[in-house]
Amino acid sequence: MAERVLSPGDWDGYDASSHFDEFLTPDREARPGCDEVRRRIDELGPELLERQQAGEAAIRSMGITFTLYTDDSSIDRAWPMDVVPRIITASEWSRVSAGLIQRLQALNLFIDDLYHDQRAVKAGVFPGELLDDSVNYRKECRGVDVAGGVWAHICGSDLVRDADGEFYVLEDNLRVPSGVSYMLENRQVSKRVFADLFADLDILPVDGYTDDLGHLLRSLTPRPGEEPVVVVLTPGIFNSAYYEHVLLATRTGAHLVEGSDLVVSDDVVYMRTVSGLIRVDVIYRRVDDVFLDPLVFREDSVLGAPGLMGAWAAGNVAIANAPGAGVADDKVVYSYVPDLIRYYLDEEPLIRNVPTWRCGDVSERAYVLEHLDELVSKPANESGGKGVTIGPRASAAELDELRRMIEADPRNWIAQPVLDLSTAPTLCDGRLAPRHLDLRPFVLSGATPSVTVGGLTRVALEEGSLIVNSSQGGGSKDTWIIDERTP
């Protein structure tokens, strides 16, 4: 490795003005909450590189991995983490948290409404015809009453900061959002690496998440008064998030089960144990809806259990997130969320949406097709960045193909402006350089809603890149919510 000296003076070469940098102002002054960390980085100088190596060693010895798929096998790779933290002040975070809770509250009211009276449709707030071809609207869920009217118990929303420095919601993941285990592990690593800073600064702890999740899951039991049996339903060891399933099951005291471990009899779910069949009360499923029950959805699925939907509809087992909750993480639905917040809660949204054009609307579609090369186009129901075209970076041929796809199925396309994502200092080739980031906080919706303290920060490691996915070479950072008001 080329030895380039990392010294305080290095900030001179740090570009804090081309994008909104979260650590430094354009004049390279530390932003609120960042002074102490900057001072420590300056003191460390080249030693910061040793801290990075110590972090990587900790990740290996703690066995923190993610699974990378190839055609015929899966490989466990060490989790990529940049030790330089991403900092957000506690006051800003409490505003964002309130906005996320407000948002999930409205989304849950919306989902419950869709499966019952469809008041929002009747009131003209949400076009009912969108449901007809929504791939995530489950007619099997119509009329089902879930505890507290909550369908999406766990939501992972993706947030980005634009050039104005404000957080925007980019998308909501209401089906099986993943990544929270890495938020927890990143904190373990950074506590090892920066033990001194944790002693000096008020960095709010993140560990409460699994306790909150455990309480939430147990609270869903259909048999209050008895010690509930909670399981995490995983697709199995070859799933890319298996590591996380193991961690969440372990930390919440749940059993990690696969579909084949479950048996449904007389609308009651049991798991096969060495002590015989044991009744299951709550299922935190990490399997998509369509795999849950071969009797109702895909009959070739071996990931779920036959009869599961019946047991759920009969109220004998709770499923988190409830089947059908995914109807609200459609990207077209996303564009209606601000209106839904106003309709159900009679409040103004506390956190903004990215402006979105719906291709299902004739005039909006015309605008999108006119400006394909300037916009980011997204299919409505894909996740993990699949099918997304970034106009300015696409070839003419790709744009032609995109135009053809939008014209063929306009309802399932949206477009958004290209965002100028914020940056934060990241170790690259032995020195600190600004790199683009996003943030995935997790919101729990139970008796007392809660939001993770920060969330999983993902960072693009290539200069100028917006690709933050670990499967495509992206990295991560620990997210520090710092109480800047404490002296």
Add this chain to the structure above:
Amino acid sequence: MRHEGPSPLLLSRVAESAFWAGRYLERAEGTARLVKTTSDLIVDLPRAANVSWNSLLALVGIDEPEVPLLDDATSGADLGASTVDRRALEAAIVHRLTADADNPSSVRRSVASVHHNLRVTRAVMPIEAAEILTDLHNRVEVTVRSAVPRSTRGRWLSEVIRGCQTLSGVLAETMNHDDAFCFFTVGRQLERADLTTRVLDVQFAALTGAGEGEVEAYAEIVWAAALRSVSALQAFRRGARVSSGPATVGFLLGDPKCPRTVSACLTEASRWLLEIPGHEQAIAASARAERMVLDAVPAEILGDGSLHDFAHTLQQAIGEVHEEVARTWFSPIPAEVAG
């Protein structure tokens, strides 16, 4: 049903995986040790002793040799050619036992099976163990070409053995000694008992099968190799015994203190089975196998040549313990719900 007990409920699938992880871990280590011992033995003995690699194939339950038997050729005049053939045979057999991706019992596949099964049990396994296992699995895959050549084989095998032992040690020291660990240990003990009976069978075949009697002169070396194959030579010698046939057979079957003997393995398996509710049938099967061992008279079964049959029957008895374990715990049937 046991809700109130101290150990949390264990899924049948996880129990089964823990059990197989134990079996495969022992198989990987045992097979590596056996190949190593046989390699050493063949170097030690003059070619005239005529101890062949073929016996090893039978040991791991593979009957068909990969290349034609060349024993006839070795008595021919063209010694140079037969040396080459012997080497090819050796390479083929060692490959089959160590690096072969198609043989589910090869060292390589056994390690891969441990890896697979312990991934399933990861929620009940300590993180350190997962890391050691991943290292071992990766190392075996990366260095698999070193398994067969004589110049690198010994070191490769030693590293595998050491890796397996490290993993066993870490699991024993850090894993909760709950139901999952019980199943893991029972799997290991049954595999080890089985392997020991196979070693006896094979060494006996090596001694009697040679035919021309020349190997008799080296009987002591061969029996010592049997002991070394299961890492029991030192324990045996500490008892100031000479490695005669009956003494070795008696020791490997019934010595209660050496952890590699059939009797000790079955006792240990029973001890762990006792920890698991519903163990009656499995314990009874284990007791039946142990009874066979205690009733055996080594001088007799060696004298009348019935060692092979005895070993075979004993293997079946050990297999029955496995079947009882599977029947009792691995697949509770939905019918129980109705009851």
